[in-house]
Amino acid sequence: MRKLLIAALLCQSTFALADIVVSEPYARAVPHGQLNSAAFMTLKNSGNKAVDLISASSPAAEHVELHTHSNVDGVMQMRQINKVTIEANHTTILKPGGHHVMLIGLQQELNEGDSIPMTFTFSDGTTQEKQLPIKFVMPMNMDHSKHTEQSTEHKHTH
Amino acid sequence: MQSADGPVSLSDYRGKVVAMYIGYSACPDVCPTALAIMRQAFVSLPPEQQPFVAGLFVSVDPERDTPEKLKTYTQFFHPALTGVTGTKSEIDEVVALYGAFYRRIEMEDSAMGYAVDHSSRIYLIGPQGKLRNTISHNASPIELIEALQALLPSS
Numbered sequence: 001m002r003k004l005l006i007a008a009l010l011c012q013s014t015f016a017l018a019d020i021v022v023s024e025p026y027a028r029a030v031p032h033g034q035l036n037s038a039a040f041m042t043l044k045n046s047g048n049k050a051v052d053l054i055s056a057s058s059p060a061a062e063h064v065e066l067h068t069h070s071n072v073d074g075v076m077q078m079r080q081i082n083k084v085t086i087e088a089n090h091t092t093i094l095k096p097g098g099h100h101v102m103l104i105g106l107q108q109e110l111n112e113g114d115s116i117p118m119t120f121t122f123s124d125g126t127t128q129e130k131q132l133p134i135k136f137v138m139p140m141n142m143d144h145s146k147h148t149e150q151s152t153e154h155k156h157t158h
Numbered sequence: 159m160q161s162a163d164g165p166v167s168l169s170d171y172r173g174k175v176v177a178m179y180i181g182y183s184a185c186p187d188v189c190p191t192a193l194a195i196m197r198q199a200f201v202s203l204p205p206e207q208q209p210f211v212a213g214l215f216v217s218v219d220p221e222r223d224t225p226e227k228l229k230t231y232t233q234f235f236h237p238a239l240t241g242v243t244g245t246k247s248e249i250d251e252v253v254a255l256y257g258a259f260y261r262r263i264e265m266e267d268s269a270m271g272y273a274v275d276h277s278s279r280i281y282l283i284g285p286q287g288k289l290r291n292t293i294s295h296n297a298s299p300i301e302l303i304e305a306l307q308a309l310l311p312s313s
Contacts, residue, residue, distance in 0.1 A: 028186070028190065033227060033231075034231065067186070074259075079265075096187050104268075
């Protein structure tokens, strides 16, 4: 019993060191022939120091970059950014219309129901690999379950 | 403007309510969101109203968006959506007509090469071919459904 417990603790140790929890990652399903897509996720920082997401990579795309969208007087502008900061004890959500991980030069089709691996690198030197399900992204305000989850998550951070 | 199935003009849509969006298919985020809203609205309409609505996706990125590519792109969202593009002067004419805006932006460090800043609205054109309403790209499908129905001739 004790051995099992120690073994379990050892297995978890690499995750315990990282202050960032990556949850609900997903990538957008795209039509056949599309070269680009985007990935979204929730990044929760339970540590006392701000941590930046500095890069991501995936065998599913030739290039993976961090991008953001901003709405300037009704004009949507997409720009590359070099990091996404997750403040201490805060949650940053990458979602449609805001920060996103951009997949450029897709090496495969992204069909709903598939999944792709992605490795995230953070400024504290940690990396995490996640499996991202491919989803047909529905308009925010129709997707009730997701919306509620996100608002709850948001409340915890304040 | 050209679609994969030939030239498209608004006059082809007389009698229908047209939801039009101006964007580009390499746009990873706001454009697919707007098209997903259209899809959601179209499939939610009562079956008897569905033949009287249509969607147009006008690409301001003819360099990357061929009519064939736009067809695959728009059909992914809904069969009533048609993708069109044209020469720069044709695009500029449509953009000016609707008070829209776009601007090509070189992205020096990005593998994207360039992005296109663009205004992001769903234009609703009534059965007589006149612009009747505009809706934000982050409106809910329910708002779009209501706006479409308000323009449909009452049967």
